Amino acid sequence: MAETPPARSLEIGRAVLVPTLTQRLAEAPARKVADTSLGKPNGADDAARRCTRIFQTSAEGSLVGSMDAIILQILNGLDKGGAYALIALGLTLIFGTLGVVNFAHGALFMLGAFCAVTFSRLLTISERVRDESVTFFEAYKEIPYLTLWYGDTGQAIVDWAVPLSILLAIPVMVLIGFAMERGLIRFFYKRSHAEQILVTFGLAIVLQEIVKYFFGANPIPMTAPPALAGSADIGALVGASNISYPMWRIVYFLFSLAVISMVFAFLQLTTFGMVVRAGMADRETVGLLGINIGRKFTIVFGIASAVAGLAGVMYTPILAPNYHLGMDFLVLSFVVVVVGGMGSLPGAVLAGFLLGILQSLASMTEIKSIVPGIDQIIIYLVAVVVLLVRPRGLMGRRGVMEA
Amino acid sequence: MSESVMTRDKNMSKGMGRSPAESHAPKGEGLRGFMSSSRSDYLLLAIFALAILTMPIWLAPIGAGYPDILQKFAIFGIFALGFNILFGFSGYLSFGHAAFLGTGSYAAVWMFKLLSMNALIALIFAIAVAGVFALLIGYVSLRRSGIYFSILTLAFAQMSYNLAYSVLTPITNGETGLQVSGSDPRILDHMFGSPSGRGTPDFFGMELQGWPGFYFCAILLILAFFLTMRIRNSTFGLMLFAIKSNQNRMNYTGFATRPYLLAAFVISGMYAGLAGGLLAVTDPLAGADRMQWTASGEVVLMTILGGVGTLLGPVIGAAVMKYLEQIFSSFNEGFLHRAFDFLPSGLQDFMVTIVSPFVGEGWHLTLGLMFMLVVIFLPGGIMEGLRRVSGRFKGDRGAADTAAHAGH
Amino acid sequence: MAIDTSAWSRRRLLKTSAALGAGLATPHFFVRNAWSQDQAFCNNPTGGNVVLGFNVPQSGPYADEGADELRAFQLAVQHLNGEGDGGLVKTLQPSSLKGNGILGKKVAFVTGDTQTKSDAARASAKRMIEADKAIMISGGSSSGVAVAVQSLCQDMGVMFMAGLTHSNDTTGKDKRRYGFRHFFNAYMSGQALGPVLAEEYGKDRKAYHLTADYTWGWTQEESIKNATEALGWETVEAVRTPLGAGDFSQYLTPVLNSGADVLILNHYGGDMVNSLRQAVTQFDMKSKQVGGKQFEIVVPLFSELMAQGAGEAVKGILGTANWDWKLDNEPSKILAKSFGEAYGSPPSQAAQTCYVQTLLYANAAEKAGTFYPPELIKALEDFEFDGMGNGPTLYRGSDHQCFKDVLVVRGKENPTNQFDLMEIVKIVPRDQVTYDASIFGGDLGPYEVKGCAA
């Protein structure tokens, strides 16, 4: 019947669990103290008390508890915001330089995620072995060749499939970006935004239907490498007690920072970047300087596509990808871009993190009990408030996309 | 009322004589009918009405000759017509019009529940509520323009949708959708002793399901079309086109543009409310899905697909999209095998293999491809395609006409 | 797609539905009066065919589940027409099925896409009824859709045999005379799951609910809450999460510090896949200790496709199911074999319920000797049967809910093959999950409706 807890955890067989187990057992009493100090909320509707719980210091240290909660939510916001920022960054890049409203950008994010799926499928190309355990009909199970041939090393490569698939995703996504720009988008630079929306939306639908055709509609589970799965105690880092947070999410946040820095460094430090920035500031002038912007645009599109793709690759362990993933992020990413200010790269990043954090904080039970449903509308509410207070978003320039 | 207007119109046009602008109309059709004569307007209206009312006959061969889909054609036609008044005439792209569609539906169902199953009361209420809602959202959103305006409308609609789905369930009945039931008060019906047993909306005794429902929607579509035509030809419509063309000049010409835009926004919101109300009238259930951004996006796509700023385009775009959604999605492999039955067996299988990814569960693929093809090859939407085709048919005669105008 | 896996069965199907084309093309407009005079009910089949309408999600997040349901429908149609191995047509007890269609008419079918949206589902159902003259509608992969289509069918006078719908409302406050549900509901999940939870995790537990913020989520939360609180559990918090939130981390972080030691995920589909995976693989909850107790996660409603989507995370998670292909009884084995041979994978519980619903409809028609819905409804009401894989089953007349054994299942720790995702922990007997129909209220409505013939 009920197994003893330690044996059970071991049985799950994730290597990382074993060393942390003793540590965790040691923590248990401390946690218990914190638990009791939080008090047992039994009436889920006592809003006032909850308010007190977050905002007021109490002798028993409930501040520590609520601070923990707030820190955790900010962490949540950061990794969520990382994804928003990466998608919005590419969207803004395309918009700022090319002046194209790209409704297929969410689809690029989705394609990135499926690059990871494909890569891990390639790694696990398997021998089909007749599965004897199914007796009703002929069924086959599969054992990856990598494991068959290289044993543990092979298995390790399979385990690290998601981060490794970045290697596949960058060239593939850049190529997809090139193809999209050369084959379709470039014919739409001079067309109205409405037509750009229609054609890129059509493209997004086509792309997702193609993915559905090959991968089905069900979400596909992707796992983080074992060493980065599970959660880490980062309480020590920030000087608070007992904050454990999923490791992969921390990785994702750092990854997004790295990619954002790389994009900014590229734009600031290279001649190419200078031209692109000049193009974002004043496209006509750059054209007059006799610089071949066409070529540059293609490369910009490739970069934007790769950034969206990378965001998708690394997001797969957090969100099991399905063909619909892009559409789910589409509206959100546009809100992020607009809140940041059309055409402003720092604005897109800032808005991404800001909305991520606000969304997380609004999901706290304490806040939901004061304003029911706030977590469902917070993003849009913030968008409305920002746009009414700052007409062109947080960092937008005058005259861009206002007509 | 409308009759007196018509007579006045006729007299006027007689009095005015034929201006050069009239003969110019065929060429300028892509533009607007602002300068077109009332005679050609009424001809168009008559043809439109005839085509709509005979849809059950001429759409039957392609599998769309049944009441529900024709109701949808008419209802979404009204929705798109109204949307076009804002987007097509004034150039302001709202990404939140589904909010008014949903509001209209909820308002209509609440009228069914509280007052009476009479469609007229429900529709008036639906239009009014959607209009007020549009006034509020429009007043705030129109403080911004361009994509900032679009995102504001989107944000309001998404908030409405999310709340309707969850927190506002007491009003909207959430995911399941608001329905009528036998235990509703229906004060008026009970007062006049005619509680409708089945809970079917009626129009003074005529139950509005099936074919009567379609004709009811169709007549409202024709009225909506007529009204849109009038708006387009009015000074108000001219002002909207002028705003779309050059808002700066409008300001320096002494026009406060925002009242015009707000009026257009509210009018198109009321069209959406009427469409939403009709959805409830033909099928008394209002769900939150109607307010989702995808529904807002759908009407944008319908309008662009049909032809932005044209009169007929949005109606055609709406019908094409609903047709794909309803009919293409229903073509399964069995249907395809029957369709290609005339071919030899091997070829038949081949054709089925080729076609099947595009129909049935693949209908979205066709939709996406169609969007792309239309935008790439027909920048003005389906209307542009029709114009080109008719231009080719007319051939030399058309060219001669144009030359004649040029020499005028 | 997956349908392609068995060319032979498809070919045969095509023949059976071949004669449909002509009927479809006839404008409804002209023939309406013809049949409304002599046959006073909606879509009474006049030719050699009877048309059933299968309304499943073909696009959107539940498309794969819809595809599996569609396969089951197609298999059921084959079996009813006496093709293939006959499947459960042979095992139904008591049976009036003859294996030559329904009442001597060949069974044909039409399909539609619900998009998991009430509006689209009703439009699709209306097309089947108005244009394709379907006499019965079945399918659906969500309760909102089921309730919406069910009430439409009541108005139109067409039978609705619900597919996968788990909300109490479908046969509770929104029940309809023309609607029947074979699938179990949230209340039964709670009743079945409660004792097992107490047995496995003890009676002194503190539960934290994450609930999808819409009607199904709420009824499930309520049912599980009632069942567990009756056992002595305490509910620490019940948090509503937006549908389709994707990333649930902001709702998961507070769980471990709340003092709760059990997380109950009232999610379905993509939400369940994501929340469960995030809780297990990222927040590492299953290896945590709270107050000296092992932290546990419960997913009250399981499905095979979701288990597939959740991957490793589903291991050791308790939940309930309507049916499982590994059940050790003859009909289940026959169905698994028949379905597996045709499509290369065993049927999901959604597929089984759709298959059974189709057969039960056909059986009721044979039993009543007519397609006239009121007679058919009466034949189904309080129909006691067996041989469909769920053990002895009652279609209760007072709310049109099936009562049968409910399975408590657990995500398998060491699956022996790719289809072996769940193990059956307990088969909870029918008596234990039966309840009084009056607790959910609702009104079935009349037998006789004006319907679409009017």
Next chain:
Amino acid sequence: MTSEILSIKGVSKRFGGLRALDDVNLNVRQGSVHAIIGPNGAGKSTLLNCLVGRIIPDEGSVTFDGGSLLGHKPHQINQAGIARVFQTPEIFGELSVMENVMIPAFARKDGAFRINAWSRARERGAVREEAEHILDDLNLWDQRDQLVNSMSRGDKRRLELAMCLVQHPKLLLLDEPTAGMSRADTNNTVDLLKKIAERGITKVIIEHDMHVVFSLADKVSVMAQGTVIAEGTPEEIKASPKVQEAYLGGAHL
């Protein structure tokens, strides 16, 4: 009352660190043609923008026809009787010439908002008549049904002028009406402007072409570095050594 229709007193405007306008004082007499000249970046267009409400000055006052213009929106200022011709024509490119002229005519008739969905635009007889007159006056009659986008640059400018004139403004602001025109076109425009001078509309003209300035203006103000450095009759300006030095040195006379 003075005979000044427009009076600008102490107007200043800063953009960041740049002083675009620095204590500008200017008076325009009723019925006169007042030219503002000056090198590029002298603040001429900024001053016009202040007059039509596009820019709000930091300091100073602008009085028009007895009332202050500051704080009013562009459309209100237009309704007060100021019309402006822009450097690059601001016209309704997608509409016909006739419609372009009818819109400002309507504005004068019912400038306030009014939904009149039932009145067919083309049947508003009085408005149409007025528009036809103006088109005739400005030699645009033959092009009345043409789409504006397809017109030549010179015609577009003429159209914009027509759109302003149909409103019968009390004050007409012209921002470089002959910029980029051939000599022949310029002469035509000068003739045209002389012709409308007969209507007695007060005009403020920004112009680079001295030939135009001296053949039209009653009074000239010279601006440099955001302020007015000289003012007088054309003859006085021509004679002023200060102006010669600051501006006219490099100009074609």
